[in-house]
Amino acid sequence: VDAGAILVDPERNRDLHRHGFTVMPLLDQAEVEGALAALEAIHTEFGRRTGDDAQKFRVSYYDTDMDYQRAVARVVRDLMEPRISRVANGYKVAAGGEFSKAPGAGEMGVHSDFTATADPHEVTFTIWCALADADETNGTLCMLPGSHKVSGQIIGPGVTPFFSKYEKEIRARSVPVRVKAGEALIFRTGMIHWSGANRSGRPRPAMHCLGIPESSRHAIYLLNCDAGGDRFDVRDMSATTVFDPSQPLPLLGSRRNENRPVPWPELERVISQLG
Numbered sequence: 001v002d003a004g005a006i007l008v009d010p011e012r013n014r015d016l017h018r019h020g021f022t023v024m025p026l027l028d029q030a031e032v033e034g035a036l037a038a039l040e041a042i043h044t045e046f047g048r049r050t051g052d053d054a055q056k057f058r059v060s061y062y063d064t065d066m067d068y069q070r071a072v073a074r075v076v077r078d079l080m081e082p083r084i085s086r087v088a089n090g091y092k093v094a095a096g097g098e099f100s101k102a103p104g105a106g107e108m109g110v111h112s113d114f115t116a117t118a119d120p121h122e123v124t125f126t127i128w129c130a131l132a133d134a135d136e137t138n139g140t141l142c143m144l145p146g147s148h149k150v151s152g153q154i155i156g157p158g159v160t161p162f163f164s165k166y167e168k169e170i171r172a173r174s175v176p177v178r179v180k181a182g183e184a185l186i187f188r189t190g191m192i193h194w195s196g197a198n199r200s201g202r203p204r205p206a207m208h209c210l211g212i213p214e215s216s217r218h219a220i221y222l223l224n225c226d227a228g229g230d231r232f233d234v235r236d237m238s239a240t241t242v243f244d245p246s247q248p249l250p251l252l253g254s255r256r257n258e259n260r261p262v263p264w265p266e267l268e269r270v271i272s273q274l275g
Ligand SMILES: O=C(O)CCC(=O)C(=O)O
Pocket: 099, 100, 108, 113, 126, 128, 139, 140, 141, 193, 194, 195, 206, 208
């Protein structure tokens, strides 16, 4: 898949195409502080106490309170929407959430993010913006370079990904990405990645959103169980910032589930062919 001139910066665009990820400055110190304060105000308003075990790894997308999810998404999108044109040509923001690890928070397992538009061949990406310096000690993200080059796989809720059988090999070949406060780690939606535990005494707050082509709708692929999981219902997320399974979403179409397992030697060949 050719990434074309997607990112504004040519060198970073090359990295996104070759390795599947890149890092760039996005927020200044005052903006980082403003984002932290806005998120903290939401935590207070919704009674989320940072010291609680359940809040050690705070992932707003997993919260059952949709108003809370929407409030977090608003903060993230208000910051990201005016800035995405600095990042990418012809892209807009979708979704919006917080991934924050207090000291002692655990890891996030090996995964890749959900396919984000109705055309799965379209290039979409995650913007993961650190709100404090993130490194190996406090649970930064680890990427498997080149893993975005596997095509034809759809990821959505409840989908077992093609790489689920060899996490150990993936972890061994992944690279931790150090990201400074205010920098964004930008990675292709198909990238295989994970994050380590926060073994430091420092929090690791971060914001998350997606970049999708301006002309596309934000979509989610839901396995159609009536079809025995052989098909996906492609649902329209563009009118909402959060995924609420209890709310019906407009149907954009149906797509055959052609996911196939890719054995580790095959994936290893793909990631070894870094241009
Ligand atoms: O923030 C983390 O530790 C994990 C984030 C992640 O996996 C993602 O942004 O897709």
